[in-house]
Amino acid sequence: MNAESTQIEREQSLKSQRVVWNIPNSITLSRLVLACVLFVLIDVQGFWITAAVLFVFAASTDFLDGYIARKYGMVTILGRILDPFVDKIIVCGAFLFLLGVAERSGVNAWMVLIVIGREMFISSLRGFLEKQGQDFSAAWSGKVKMTLQCVAVTFSLLSLSPDYFFQESWFLICRDILLWVAILVTLYSGLEYIFRATHLWRNSDD
Structure with missing residues (x-):
């Protein structure tokens, strides 16, 4: 019975990954439109x-698509690719x-x-390592980096x-900091x- 249940869950997971447009992916796509x-x-x-x-809204809803996908079993291959791609478009595009x-703006x-x-x-490094079967998931510093970048862009x-409020010297100093x-x-x-990548390479050689 347990084996059958596991098999059913696996089949449902594979089926959900083949679905292209579900709620999480639609949210991710809407964030891309907002970025434009x-x-x-x-x-x-x-x-x-x-x-x-608009930037705060687009950036803060980043957690929403991932949360819904994980909670309701709507994780798809497209979503795994599209979500981080849109994150980078929003932040890098704003800086650019x-x-x-x-x-x-204070941006150089x-x-x-x-x-x-x-x-x-x-991104290139992660793609290469994951093709080698290595676990190169996001680290805490990456999440902190994303948060600080978003706050900095908002202030900018x-x-x-x-x-007048946003032209106060203290506000501009906070922006620069x-x-x-x-x-x-x-x-x-x-x-x-x-x-981390260097450590993984050394361990794989061993």
Whole structure:
């Protein structure tokens, strides 16, 4: 009976993975659409508070699709690929578009290079190791990095608003500190993943 139950659960899991458009994947896709709207708002300029609210909403709903997928057995292969991809599009895209107003946003070219370079390298490294059968799941530093990047981008967007509150010197100082901390944690996270990968390679050679 237990064997039959296990077999049924396995078949249901495989069946759910073959489903393409379910609720979690639809939420993920909607986040991608929101990201495109966000980039237009940044490029057009003048709607900074709206852009900040939209960014916070798109970024904060990241946990929702994953939670629903795991809780209701809706995990799919597409979802596993699409969710982290959309996360990177939202954050890296925001940094890239903010570079267009670098003189006011606090975002510099070297910051964008570090953020995008880290994501590209670690994603490639993860793909390579997982093809080798290695467990290269996300570390706590990666989650902290994502959170700090989102907070820094939010402050950067708000600092572009002409509203007096967001032009206060203390707010701009907080923005700059958050950007620097986010970049430092991004570097730390990248190095941690590299050390983990090196450890996995050494163990596999043994």
